[in-house]
Amino acid sequence: MRVLVVGQGGREHALVYQLKRSPSVTEVYCAPGNPGTGVDATNVFIQATDTAKLVEFAIKNKIDLTVVGPEIPLVNGIVDEFLKNDLKIFGPTKKAAELEGSKKFAKEIMKKAGVPTADFRVFSNAAEAISYIDERTDERCVVKADGLAAGKGVVVCQSKAEAREVIKKMLVQKQFGTASQQIVVEDCLIGEEASILALVDGSTIVPLESAQDHKAAHDGDTGPNTGGMGAYSPAPIVTSELTDIVVEKVLVPIVHEMKREGRPFRGCLYAGIMVTAQGPRVLEFNVRFGDPETQAVLMRLKSDLGQVLLACASGTLDQLEPLEWDPRPSVCVVMAAEGYPGDYSKGKPIRGLDEAGGLPDVKVFHAGTKITGEHVVTDGGRVLGVTAVGDDLPQAKLHAYQAVKCIRWDGAWCRKDISDKAIRKSVK
Structure with a gap:
């Protein structure tokens, strides 16, 4: 093939x-x-x-x-x-990809399908949005640009003052261009995030191994939102019971509703889940493999990916053998350019790629790189996804960061705590 x-x-x-x-x-x-x-x-x-x-x-x-x-x-x-x-x-x-292309559409179809998610309102007028913020009793909220904004169009606001500023940037200053002509303002959910990816061929749903992304830029989940600073798989928070609940309460209803709407879904359906005290709630849907979750998840896949994706595209997932996975966990650490997720420079020569890639159980995935002359140089905000497996999460983390230490360029940085949440859970 x-x-x-x-x-x-x-x-x-x-x-x-x-x-x-x-x-x-x-x-x-x-x-x-x-x-x-x-x-x-x-x-x-x-x-x-x-x-x-x-x-x-x-x-x-x-x-x-x-x-x-x-x-x-x-x-x-x-x-x-x-x-x-x-x-x-x-x-x-x-038509099916609008599930990711429009936050407004996604929230409305979740409401129709009875999928658990945060309460929300949609605005195109800044004054009306700010008036709504002022009327709320909760200081916190989440403001989302309706359209695609390269993973940066979601802001978790800790105060009404912050929400007002974000609304002005999106609706008045057009921070994300046409992507923020409309915004969604929703309640702030409290809990722990997890990513559940599933293959869908229009009717059959096959969940993949779980993963957990790290959206915040800095250690301890602080700093601005990014496209993702690292991930690990599996995520201990995603138990088999939780997966069953997400399939039953989220994936099945949304796939059926999309079919009823004349938008049958085929491909990878990614549910960003907040695990709250009241149960799982959907933060967002993506209509493709997540990044960097894919690096962590696929590092563990033992089945023939070509056959799996062909079955999904052909509508024959129900005939597929159960997926086979490496039981060892994986950790992906994103190495980023100085300044990311804000303005960053490009063209910095990268050293140590061969040394890192030569370590056992390690694969260095390129994200924002290009070749200039004889050198691989930086060409994006998220530059590399250094991914490793290990017998347990601490060992997978150790392998990943040993590889990170081999790689250098001017201004390179990464989070140092990828997978620590899961490691703390396993220690408890």
Whole structure:
């Protein structure tokens, strides 16, 4: 099977890495890819949003399956164009991808489906939104840009004053352009976050191993929100009982509601869950593999990923053998550029990649890198996802941070506490 992966980040590198190891896969291409995917596969210099050229490439090169990594091509309708050309593709259609493309749509369809989530209001007028904030008894709230904002459009506000400022930035100053023409203001949920990813072929749902992301920039879950500073799998907070509840109360109702709405869902459905004292509540849905959860989860997959994704795209997940997983846990530590998630510089030469990649049970996934001359240099905010497995979480963490210590560039930084929450739980 010849497979094309669309995208250029750490998630796509993890997909490429596992597909390359799949017995059913003979050739892997990545468009546009990065220096890491260029080692594990063949890079194709077509941008992820250039649908016409990607379709042309898939036809010309007899691609058996295309796997879309990032959300923007999905929301723009890449799957619809591939299907029009009778090409197999893993991911939701444009109408189904609105589940991630619009926070307003996601909240409204959750309400219709009876999916547990925080109470919310939608605004396009700043004065009305601020008036609502002033009337609330709770100082805290969450303000979300309606559209896609590269993982930065969600702000957990600790006070009404902070919420007012965020609302002005989004609705008046158009901080995220058209993505913040509308905002969602919702109650702030208290608990612990977990990520549950599931493969969905329109009717059958196959949950993947659990993971926990770290959205805040700094240790102790402090600082601004980011696209994700690290992850580990499995997440001890996601017990088999909790997974069953999420499947029954969240995934099944939303998949059925999407079908009723004429938006049948195929692809990877990612539920960001807050585990509260009242039970699990949905924070958000994504319509693709999470980043960096994918790096941690796929590092543990032993099944043939090519066959798994093809079954999902073909609507035959019910015929698939149960997925096989490495019982050892994994930890992914994101190394970021100085200044991220704000403005950051690019083009810093990266040292120590070979040394880190040569360590046992370690894989360095490239996220924001490029080649300049003979050097791999930084080219994004989140630069690398250093991922490792171990016999237990402390050992997986140790392996990951040993690899991190090998890698250097001017301004490199990372959180030092990835997986500590889970380790503390296991000690208790």
